[in-house]
Amino acid sequence: MARIYPTRIGVPEPGELSIEEYHSGFIGVFYIPPHERLREARLKSEKPELYKRHILDVDITKDFVSIYPLNTLPRNSGFLEPKYDVVRSITLEGFGFGLPESTEEVIEMLEELPSAFIKDYDFGLGLLKDFMPIIDFLEQVGIEHLVISKTAETHISEKDSIFTMKYREFEEFRKSMNRITNRARLASKKIKSVTTNNLIAYFLDNEDYPQKPYFVGNDALTRLIARSSPSIPQGLSKSEQKKAVALIEENKKAIAKDSPESLVKLQNTIELVTLEQLIEKYERMMQRRLSESHWQNLLNQNPFILNLAFGYPIVKIHDQASVGGRKLTGEGDKITDFLVKNSMTNNCAIFEIKTPQTKLLNKTPYRESVYTPSKDVAGSVNQVLDQKYKFQKEIAMLKENTGIYDMEAYATQCVLIVGTVPEDKEERKSFELFRRNSKDVEIVTFDELLNKLKDLRDFLLEDSESS
Structure with a gap:
């Protein structure tokens, strides 16, 4: 058995890896959690070997590497259990990986995994967060094993619960996800810039510092993200708000007579906004140590x-x-x-x-x-x-x-x-x-009271959207 402690400055002690040979050209790699994580998970930490978990197989005779994603977060209730609910393994087939003879070589091999993969065994391996939609899809249809192959065509074997994806097509999927992520980051940056400008301009309420226009981009993604910003719409200044309230106050009887549904809708909207502000305040208070x-x-x-x-x-x-x-x-x-x-x-x-x-x-x-x-x-x-x-x-x-x-x-x-x-x-x-x-x-x-507030908000929002 060979083990290694990688050097990571400023990072808690990592877990160990151990290698077991099944037969010539075929090994299994196991993860042994560190004492610190076991203590944090309230498990007996004197003998970490008792918590050894299978995390990797390498078979050079059949040219595959199988990863068994693992939950390595000690505060999670599923600590040292499979990372995903349904999907149990991700196999790379036909990639020509050599057979590691030491844990150092296992770590080097992990660095050669495709860029969509988590390469640090201490984080349980598997796919990076941006590529989780493929895992979500497979779990919805009950697939337990994902195979990314350089030799086979894309197909599903429901009998064996295996989804095989041609590597070229997996790369197309990876690039598409990256494009979406990059576009989202760029759009988010634009929206943050406009939001910052408009929030400051709103509080200054000064004509020398005008708000920027709502449509900061023409693509659908930017417009979608913009909807989440409270200050992107052409909001009213404080003086304009006072005039609007006074106008409604002066005409409330006429509005109630000619268009009562508009008044009710306005009241519901105000209640919804007020509740949303209360939820935000409640959440901020939860994050602080208040008396x-x-x-x-x-x-x-x-x-x-x-x-x-x-x-x-x-x-x-x-x-x-x-x-x-x-x-x-x-x-x-x-x-x-x-x-x-x-x-x-x-x-x-x-x-x-x-x-x-x-x-x-x-x-x-x-x-x-x-x-x-x-x-x-x-x-x-x-x-x-x-x-x-x-x-x-x-x-x-x-x-x-x-x-x-x-x-x-x-x-x-x-x-x-x-x-x-x-x-x-x-x-x-x-x-x-x-x-x-x-x-x-x-x-x-x-937090239960907070959830009840959110349920009430969602109910009012549903009712508002249906009216």
């Missing part, structure tokens, strides 16, 4: 988001509401982030808001593949249950003290908004087991 107060402010300004956590209409009674528990000393009020009620039954619910960065589970498993809720989550659940207890106990006094009599504590619901759904499969399972058995506290993650 609980920032998220409380966002939900306070957009209380309809709380509706999404329930799925039925609610009315906000108060934020940072005292729900009882005051001691004789005047201290000890139980403060909930939001007190809301069902708009039809008046039954109340309590919301507790944490942050997306709050850890849902403890880092170390309690048992193999079983994770317990973190201290922050367990504490938050008890906190909101204590608030519920005090609220139900003192509801009559709260009604009297606040003058709000149309709220009830028939079966006070509790909602905890916290963290994000774990990426790891086993952690997701532990989290779901915990929250589905938390019958008195509904636990919702920040």
Whole structure:
């Protein structure tokens, strides 16, 4: 067995390769992940050889090289499993590769692969991202093996689940994909230039700095990319926007009478744009480490988001509401982030808001593949249950003290908004087991709420396009 550690300055320790000879002129090459990746994937790293994976075959007697694309990303749930869902191998036939006798020669051979291929074994080999459409197509029709041949014609063998593609035709495909990618980059560069100009011109609102015209190119690709830019269309300046709003305000009765559908469509468009801006703001906030107060402010300004956590209409009674528990000393009020009620039954619910960065589970498993809720989550659940207890106990006094009599504590619901759904499969399972058995506290993650906002946006967009 021969192994090598390629020298890569500033890059984490790579995996190893090992060679096994099947018979004269036919070898198998195997990938052994490094200790660091195994630790990151929460696997035992003392003996990396236990995780050896088949990644390559070379047979000079039949003149082929077969690649078995591998997922080498330790944070991915499919770590050390096949990279693609259906396609298992990519074979180069008739290329005249020699037989590597060492891992150094294997690495040299990989450098000679066609330019559409990933040549670094530490990234699992396979096709580069720009050429994935061919893999997507093959997976749609259930093909498991792709053969790129210099000797055979292009054909499909459904019986053997093999798609053979003549190398010359594969090269045409590769060049076409490259042309599309290059055109897209050029068009994107144009659009970015115009977008930058128009955004700055918009905020300056100065005639000396005009916006550039919408049609920055005549080809369909450029126009398509331009549609994704918020500032490419001939947008209105701030002063023009004020005039437009005033004009609609002055004529709203006439518009409602003569063309009510136009007014409804305008209202829907405004709601859609507003929702889109909210989603963008939400996503920006998710990327930063913000305090609980920032998220409380966002939900306070957009209380309809709380509706999404329930799925039925609610009315906000108060934020940072005292729900009882005051001691004789005047201290000890139980403060909930939001007190809301069902708009039809008046039954109340309590919301507790944490942050997306709050850890849902403890880092170390309690048992193999079983994770317990973190201290922050367990504490938050008890906190909101204590608030519920005090609220139900003192509801009559709260009604009297606040003058709000149309709220009830028939079966006070509790909602905890916290963290994000774990990426790891086993952690997701532990989290779901915990929250589905938390019958008195509904636990919702920040990214789940974001997805609900996006679903609402998509629904409104569909409705807008169909009207």
